[in-house]
Structures are given as C-alpha cells and as structure tokens.
Amino acid sequence: DVVLTQSPLSLPVALGQPATISCRSSQSLVFSDGNTYLNWLHQRPGQSPRRLIYKVSNRDSGVPDRFSGSGSGTDFTLQIISVEAEDAGVYYCMQGTHLPYTFGQGTRLEIK
Amino acid sequence: EVQLEESGGDLVEPGRSLALSCATSGFPFENYAMSWFRQAPGKGLEWLGFIKSRSRGGQREYNASLRGRFTISRDDSAGIAYLHMNFLRADDTGTYFCALGGAAALWGRGTLVFVSS
Numbered sequence: 001d002v003v004l005t006q007s008p009l010s011l012p013v014a015l016g017q018p019a020t021i022s023c024r025s026s027q028s029l030v031f032s033d034g035n036t037y038l039n040w041l042h043q044r045p046g047q048s049p050r051r052l053i054y055k056v057s058n059r060d061s062g063v064p065d066r067f068s069g070s071g072s073g074t075d076f077t078l079q080i081i082s083v084e085a086e087d088a089g090v091y092y093c094m095q096g097t098h099l100p101y102t103f104g105q106g107t108r109l110e111i112k
Numbered sequence: 113e114v115q116l117e118e119s120g121g122d123l124v125e126p127g128r129s130l131a132l133s134c135a136t137s138g139f140p141f142e143n144y145a146m147s148w149f150r151q152a153p154g155k156g157l158e159w160l161g162f163i164k165s166r167s168r169g170g171q172r173e174y175n176a177s178l179r180g181r182f183t184i185s186r187d188d189s190a191g192i193a194y195l196h197m198n199f200l201r202a203d204d205t206g207t208y209f210c211a212l213g214g215a216a217a218l219w220g221r222g223t224l225v226f227v228s229s
Contacts, residue, residue: 041216048220049216051217051219055215092157094157094159096215103156105156106156
C-alpha cells in the first residue's frame with residue numbers, strides 16, 4: 001500500500017500567519033493517464049471531512065483562495081497564506097492513484 | 113444542492129451483519145461513482161471502497177484489508193448507495209461516511225457503527 005507521511009503532525013499557528021503542511025508519498029502518485037490524484041481534506045471537530053484540493057492544486061468550489069496545493073511525484077504541500085479561526089482542525093492528504101486509496105496520518109492545526 | 117445522508121448505523125454484536133445506506137439528492141446519481149470511508153474513534157480516515165457508475169462499467173473496488181467482508185452496491189433509480197458489512201468485529205467500530213465520486217468530492221455526515229457484545 002502507498003504510505004503517505006504528513007509533517008508536521010501538530011501545527012500551532014497564530015491568526016493571520018501562514019501555515020504549510022507536507023505530504024510525502026512512498027511512491028509516485030502519477031497515474032497512467034498523466035494525472036496525479038492527490039487530494040487535501042479538512043475535518044473540523046465533530047464534522048465530516050471536506051475536500052479542499054484535488055489533483056494536487058485544484059481548489060474545490062467555495063474553498064477560499066488562501067488555500068493552495070502544490071507538488072509533484074512524491075512530494076506535496078498544502079499552504080494557507082493567512083490562517084483564520086475557521087481553519088482549525090485536522091488536515092489529511094489522500095491519494096487516489098493506487099489501490100487501495102490511502103490517507104496521511106493527519107495534521108492538527110491549532111490556533112495559537 | 114448536493115446532499116448525502118448516511119443511515120443504518122447501530123450497536124451490533126461481533127459476528128453479525130449490518131447494512132448502511134447513503135441517500136443522495138441534488139445531482140444525477142447514476143452518472144457518478146460512490147465511495148465509502150470510515151473513521152475509528154479518535155483515529156484517521158480509511159478508504160473502504162467504491163462502486164463506479166453503470167455507464168463506466170459498475171466496477172467495484174475494495175480495500176483488501178476488509179478481506180471480502182464488505183460489499184458496496186447501488187440503486188440508481190432511488191439514488192442510494194449501500195454498504196453491506198458481514199462478520200463484524202470490534203475494530204469495525206467507527207463512523208462510516210459515503211462520498212461522491214472516487215475522489216471524494218463531497219461527504220455525508222456519517223453514521224456510527226458500534227460493534228460490541
């Protein structure tokens with residue numbers, strides 16, 4: 001199975017400051033069709049996950065433009081330009097290239 | 113508005129079966145794959161499997177860790193996806209989510225399954 005390793009696992013950030021989360025894959029996530037199926041999801045306490053980014057860098061509808069995704073191959077990054085209070089929660093990367101689809105361990109973003 | 117709502121979660125004894133439903137609205141269900149995920153209490157997310165649309169062959173894929181105990185099906189006329197779970201174990205306890213598409217574009221709120229004697 002593909003192992004996704006996120007870092008850091010805990011991320012305290014002050015309001016208005018930037019945040020960066022890394023996701024490293026145990027193998028390339030480039031699919032045979034040329035796409036890279038790496039998503040980022042956000043889960044607030046007591047809520048279901050919400051997908052923010054798909055195929056590395058595409059923001060889902062309604063996702064603020066302070067969120068951006070980048071990367072290629074095995075190394076990916078989620079960046080938040082300026083953290084807001086509603087951004088607290090756990091962030092997961094998820095790969096949909098290789099079966100079984102797998103998730104990173106999650107990064108808990110806490111507002112300082 | 114696209115909506116997904118899981119139901120069927122319950123307290124069940126080890127070894128028993130349970131079926132979950134995912135009722136949908138707001139999009140052409142028959143054109144989309146549907147996925148299932150779960151989350152053990154206080155833990156991360158786990159992909160269980162998906163079922164493709166009939167137009168794309170209706171293929172089903174599962175997490176091999178389930179060892180064939182779970183089956184996903186769909187009723188296109190009703191806009192419902194199902195997760196049938198057999199031989200439930202204590203470590204199947206958790207919140208079960210359905211999601212739109214193989215890439216999990218939108219998630220339901222989840223339904224809780226508790227396996228215990």
